[in-house]
Amino acid sequence: MSAAQYAPYLGKDLLGLEELSREQILGILDTSEPFKEISERTIKKVPVLRGKTIVNAFFENSTRTRISFEFAEKRLSADTVNFAASGSSVSKGETLVDTARNLEAMRIDMVVIRHGSSGAAHFLAERIASNVINAGDGKHEHPTQGLLDMLTIRDHLGKLEGARVCIVGDVLHSRVARSNIHGLRKVGAEVAVCGPKTLMPPHIEEMGVTVFRRIEEAIEWADALNVLRLQLERMTAGFVPSVREYNRVFGVSTERIEKAPRDILILHPGPMNRGVEIDSAVADGPHSVILQQVTNGVAIRMAVLYLLAGGKPDTAEAAKTGTNL
Amino acid sequence: MVDPSQGIDRVMDILLSQGVVAELGERLESADADVVDASGLIVSPGLIDLHVHLREPGGEHKETIATGAASAAAGGFTTVVAMPNTQPVIDNPAAVGFVLAEGRRCGLARVFPSGAITVGSKGDQLSEIGEMVAAGAVTITDDGRPVGRAGVMRQALEYALTFDIPVSVHAEEVELSRGGVMHEGIISSRLGLSGIPNASEDVMIARDLLLAELTGGRLHIQHVSTRRGVEMIRDAKARGIRVTAEAAPHHFTLTDEAVARYRTDAKMNPPLRSEADRDAVRQGVRDATLDVIATDHAPHHYDEKEQAFDDAPFGIVGLETALGLGISELVEKKMIDLPTLIDRMSWSPAKAFSLQGGTLAKGSIADVAIFNAEEEWTVDRKRFLSRSRNTPFDGWKLRGRPIRTIVDGCTVWQARES
Numbered sequence: 001m002s003a004a005q006y007a008p009y010l011g012k013d014l015l016g017l018e019e020l021s022r023e024q025i026l027g028i029l030d031t032s033e034p035f036k037e038i039s040e041r042t043i044k045k046v047p048v049l050r051g052k053t054i055v056n057a058f059f060e061n062s063t064r065t066r067i068s069f070e071f072a073e074k075r076l077s078a079d080t081v082n083f084a085a086s087g088s089s090v091s092k093g094e095t096l097v098d099t100a101r102n103l104e105a106m107r108i109d110m111v112v113i114r115h116g117s118s119g120a121a122h123f124l125a126e127r128i129a130s131n132v133i134n135a136g137d138g139k140h141e142h143p144t145q146g147l148l149d150m151l152t153i154r155d156h157l158g159k160l161e162g163a164r165v166c167i168v169g170d171v172l173h174s175r176v177a178r179s180n181i182h183g184l185r186k187v188g189a190e191v192a193v194c195g196p197k198t199l200m201p202p203h204i205e206e207m208g209v210t211v212f213r214r215i216e217e218a219i220e221w222a223d224a225l226n227v228l229r230l231q232l233e234r235m236t237a238g239f240v241p242s243v244r245e246y247n248r249v250f251g252v253s254t255e256r257i258e259k260a261p262r263d264i265l266i267l268h269p270g271p272m273n274r275g276v277e278i279d280s281a282v283a284d285g286p287h288s289v290i291l292q293q294v295t296n297g298v299a300i301r302m303a304v305l306y307l308l309a310g311g312k313p314d315t316a317e318a319a320k321t322g323t324n325l
Numbered sequence: 326m327v328d329p330s331q332g333i334d335r336v337m338d339i340l341l342s343q344g345v346v347a348e349l350g351e352r353l354e355s356a357d358a359d360v361v362d363a364s365g366l367i368v369s370p371g372l373i374d375l376h377v378h379l380r381e382p383g384g385e386h387k388e389t390i391a392t393g394a395a396s397a398a399a400g401g402f403t404t405v406v407a408m409p410n411t412q413p414v415i416d417n418p419a420a421v422g423f424v425l426a427e428g429r430r431c432g433l434a435r436v437f438p439s440g441a442i443t444v445g446s447k448g449d450q451l452s453e454i455g456e457m458v459a460a461g462a463v464t465i466t467d468d469g470r471p472v473g474r475a476g477v478m479r480q481a482l483e484y485a486l487t488f489d490i491p492v493s494v495h496a497e498e499v500e501l502s503r504g505g506v507m508h509e510g511i512i513s514s515r516l517g518l519s520g521i522p523n524a525s526e527d528v529m530i531a532r533d534l535l536l537a538e539l540t541g542g543r544l545h546i547q548h549v550s551t552r553r554g555v556e557m558i559r560d561a562k563a564r565g566i567r568v569t570a571e572a573a574p575h576h577f578t579l580t581d582e583a584v585a586r587y588r589t590d591a592k593m594n595p596p597l598r599s600e601a602d603r604d605a606v607r608q609g610v611r612d613a614t615l616d617v618i619a620t621d622h623a624p625h626h627y628d629e630k631e632q633a634f635d636d637a638p639f640g641i642v643g644l645e646t647a648l649g650l651g652i653s654e655l656v657e658k659k660m661i662d663l664p665t666l667i668d669r670m671s672w673s674p675a676k677a678f679s680l681q682g683g684t685l686a687k688g689s690i691a692d693v694a695i696f697n698a699e700e701e702w703t704v705d706r707k708r709f710l711s712r713s714r715n716t717p718f719d720g721w722k723l724r725g726r727p728i729r730t731i732v733d734g735c736t737v738w739q740a741r742e743s
Contacts, residue, residue, distance in 0.1 A: 018515070097631050117633035118517035119587030126586075138635065140517030178517060201514035202522070 009307045013125040013132040016141035017183035025183055027313040029151050031303035032296070034317040038075050039298055046320045048306055049078035052109045057099070058135070059085040059115040064270055064294070065135050065145070069112050072301035078110075096120065097127060104128040110308065113137070118175075131308040139173050145269050146179025148300040150187070152293045153224050156265055161188035166218040168252065169228035169277050170199045170239075176269045180226055181207055194218035195228075195250060198239045215250050219257065224265035227252050230277045243276050254281045265289055326368045329668035330684035339368060341691040341734045349687060363695050366728055367663070370671040370683050371403025371434075371692030374644065375493075376468070376547055376571060376619035379405075379436070381427065382420075383412025388624040388712045390424065393644070394433035396622070396711035398738035400644040401727035403692035404435040404675075404682055405622075409446070410469040416441035416452040418460035425461040433737045434730070435692070437463045437680065442481045442492065448473045451480060458488040463678050466493035468547060471529055473499065478533060482542025491545040491569065491678060494533050496554070497595070501525035506635055508581040508596040516587065518634060521596050523551040530554045534561045537568055545677060546570040548621050550595035552605035559614040569677040572615040572669075574643055574650040575717070577606045583717055589630045589637035590717045593623065607660050610669055617674040618666075620647045624713030642711050646704055646718050648696060652725030656698075663698060691734035700726045 010024060017025060038046055054073050058066050066082065073080045096115075100123075103111060110131040113121050118138030125132040136142040150160060157163050165184055171177040171193050184191050185208050192210040193200065194217070205211055212218040218225065230246060240246045257264060266278070266287045274280045283290060303316070311319055326349075327334050333349075340348040340355055379393035388396075390407070397405045407424055409415030415424060421438045428436025440457035444450045446467040454465055465485060471494065472478040478494075485492050502525035507513050509520020530546060534557060537544035549555060549570050558570050575593065580600050583591040591597060609615035623640025630637050651666045661669075671694075675683025682692045704721045706714040730738040 095628070095631070096633060115633065117635040119634045122587050123633055138517050138633075139519075175517060178515070202509050202520060203511040203514055206511040207515065 008310055009312055010304070013121070014143055014304055014308060015121050015125055015132065015134045017143045017146050017179045017186070018141065020186070022186045025147070025150070025186055028147055028300065028303050028307060029154060031307060031311070031313040031316045032151055032299040034320060035302040035306070036296070036299040038302070038320065039295070044075050045077055046075065047077045048311070048319050049073070049076040049309055052078045052309060054078045054080045054110045054112065055083055055103055055108050056080060056112045057083045057103070057114070059113070059120070060136070062114050062136070065114060068294070068297040069135060069301050072298050072305060075298070076302055076305055078305070096123060100124050100127050104130060110305070133304060133308065136175050138175065140175050141179045142175040143179050144297070144301050144304055145176050146183040147304070148293055148297040149180055149226055149267055149269070150183050151296045151300055152267060152289050153265060155292070155296070156289060157223060160184065163189040164192070164221055164223045165189055165226060166192040166194055166212065166222040166224070167226045167228065168194045168215065168218060169250065170230050170234060171195055171204065171228065172199045172201050173231070174228050177228060181209055192218060192221060196240060199234070215252070215256060216259070219260050219264065222264060223262065224267060225252060226267040226269070227278050228269065229271060230273055232273070247276050251277060251279060252282050253279045254285065257282055257287060263287070267293055269293070326685070327664050327667050328370055328685045329664045330370065330672040331686055333685070334664050339685060339693070341693070341731070344691050344733045346685050346687050346689050346691055349685065361695070361729065365697070367696050367698045369667045369694050369696070370685050371694045371730065371732065372401045372648065372670045373404040373674040373680065373683055374402050374620050374622065374647070375406045375617055375674045375678055377405045377407055377622040377644065378410070378624065378640065379407045380411060380624060382423070386626050390427040390436055391431040391433070392710065392712040393622070393624070394428060394431050394436055395738070396642070396644045396709060397434035398730040398732070399710045399727065400646070401648050401694035401696055401730055402434050402644060403694065403730060403732045404437065404680060406437045406439055406463060406678065408466065408468045409439050409441045414441050414446050415439070416444050416446065418453065418456040421457045421460040421462045434732060437461070439464045439466050439493065441465065442467045442472055443477060446470060448477060451477070451484060454484060455488055458490055462490070463680060464491050464493045464545065466495070466547070468493065468495045471495055471497045471499065475532060475536065479536050479540060482536055482540040482544065486540070486542055489543070489679070491543040493545040493547055494529070495547050496526050496529035496533060498525045498528040501528065506592060507584050508598045510581055510599060512581045512584060516584065521594070523553060523598065523602065526551050526595055527553045527557070530557055534558070534566060534568060537561070538564070538566050542567065544568045548573045548576065548595055548619070549606065549609065549615055550576045550598050550602060552602045555605045555609040555614055559609070559612070562614065569616045570609070570614065571617050571619040572606050572610045573619060573621045574647045574654070575641060577603060577610060578650050578654045579603070579717065587634040588717065589632065589634055590641060590715050592634065592637055592639055593621070593641050594639040607655065610655060611661050611665070613673070616669065616677055618647065618651060618669045619674065620644055624711055625715050627714060630715050641715050641717060642709065642713050644711065645709050646716060646723065648727060649702070649704070649723030649725045650718070652698055653723045657724055691731065693731040694727065695729040695731070696725060696727045698725050700724065702726045
């Protein structure tokens with residue numbers, strides 16, 4: 001085999017969708033397809049990552065993402081250790097660089113990192129030889145969330161090229177929004193954002209997105225809405241005056257959805273604030289694909305782990321039955 | 326020899342004796358003098374940096390007055406003005422005296438203290454400005470933070486008139502910059518980092534220019550980084566307002582693109598801004614809207630910079646790269662000629678703060694910089710005399726290298742043979 005065939009498909013790390021090519025992104029989505037089936041089995045385990053050790057380093061609280069990664073790792077037979085900032089040496093003042101070096105010294109294969117500071121995953125990746133997967137860094141990127149959103153949209157629309165996706169809400173503080181924008185644009189989808197200007201990143205149009213000021217316009221335009229969580233501390237920081245007003249002006253309600261000219265998909269990366277950014281009737285209604293996002297999340301994370309461990313998209317199906325990547 | 330204060334730009338000799346410039350002329354002879362052959366080199370007034378952080382007292386792991394003064398000498402500087410945001414803050418005459426004495430003790434570049442405008446630089450009550458001036462402070466500033474209250478700033482400008490010293494300001498409206506860690510623009514949006522908008526600086530520059538106009542006080546605006554800031558200062562000068570202003574080498578060299586991949590050595594405040602802003606700073610240096618080049622030398626320990634971008638402190642070291650950046654980025658790129666650069670780094674700063682030096686006129690203090698304006702060298706931060714290494718210019722090839730620095734007629738630093 002030539003050296004090129006040995007070259008890792010994604011490189012050493014998965015830090016963000018901004019740095020991936022269209023082919024790599026579609027390759028991850030395609031790789032996740034054969035992995036979906038594993039979670040439907042009675043015995044949900046294949047030996048793809050047997051003998052690999054993975055640390056889930058969560059410097060910021062997360063339930064959904066951590067559990068999703070953990071299931072993906074375990075279903076691929078990796079050995080995993082969880083690490084949370086509270087109660088760890090981090091709370092005793094250990095620096096990020098020392099934490100990284102200590103993990104490295106234990107000869108781990110991969111680190112999944114969630115951190116409150118943008119760039120923390122880059123910081124780690126530059127300092128250790130293990131594969132680093134960004135599970136959300138500050139307001140920067142959350143690439144596996146972006147990928148699972150894309151997979152879910154593709155499942156329903158059949159293709160991503162030309163799909164119109166509008167991200168609604170607190171784009172300013174959202175790593176999910178940035179990963180969606182980069183990923184969707186690379187595969188040829190049209191992306192828009194909608195929300196109050198106080199919650200929009202400055203110069204967002206330069207990222208190649210359309211900006212809607214009113215939710216009604218967004219709903220009229222979009223094939224899919226990705227509704228972001230409005231964190232309640234944004235009120236005290238003055239970004240919006242009140243929860244009630246936010247819901248009234250930007251909330252995704254049944255009344256608004258019914259006016260959509262086409263069968264609109266509703267996504268939400270969770271956790272939801274029911275009655276704030278999204279009404280319960282919408283979240284639980286026929287347009288919602290929110291739980292399918294969660295299911296797809298495990299498959300996407302399996303695909304990413306498999307590709308970073310040296311696998312190739314076209315051998316994923318075969319890999320499920322043997323130990324070879 | 327290049328001495329903008331006298332319009333000199335030609336080959337000649339200079340005789341230093343007893344700490345002063347004794348003679349200038351062709352083929353000077355002196356039986357007992359040590360002769361320094363500077364043929365092929367530039368001899369200029371010692372450079373003056375109005376804005377350095379020497380960190381002592383309280384931050385000696387980053388820099389001391391002695392290591393900072395050594396770093397200055399290695400950059401061709403013979404005089405530096407130390408900012409008062411140490412721990413404790415230099416806000417009283419005893420603390421001013423400490424900085425002055427420590428600077429004299431190390432006998433390298435001259436170190437002039439600045440005093441805080443307000444007690445503890447908290448922005449509320451004026452410090453004992455007269456006492457600090459009597460002890461040797463050459464300016465007052467709360468650098469690192471603005472004087473938030475306009476009324477206090479007005480009082481400072483008025484009160485300082487008695488002592489005829491400039492009030493130096495770090496122009497930042499913190500209501501607009503809170504949480505910001507880099508320039509607000511498309512790059513901050515992409516990186517997911519909180520931005521510091523140009524307006525946070527511009528609003529404060531506007532306020533302080535209006536207060537300088539109101540009071541007739543002497544205003545010195547530090548590290549101007551925005552296009553509108555430069556324009557407002559230009560207009561203010563045209564209207565006769567007493568204002569001087571600084572440009573930092575990093576602001577006339579880099580843009581916010583240097584922050585890519587979260588490089589903490591490109592994190593400073595004010596931040597690296599857009600190309601339009603950088604070009605405006607260059608124009609400001611050219612037409613003397615920004616009278617002086619000052620480094621804002623801000624050493625930090627590598628542990629402090631080796632963190633996530635949000636957590637790393639603001640600031641970079643600048644003393645040992647300033648001359649090379651000035652020659653490479655301004656002179657080589659035809660923005661200004663060499664005498665103009667020397668003016669912005671010696672004579673203009675001397676005038677702005679009413680300091681001795683900045684000139685080689687007969688009878689002036691014998692502070693001299695000798696440098697090779699042609700030599701190309703590679704910045705190697707491991708060789709800095711500063712205690713800190715936080716520079717975005719490591720590995721850069723710069724033209725213009727200091728060779729020898731003379732303070733008070735004595736050589737205080739000399740380059741190793743290249």
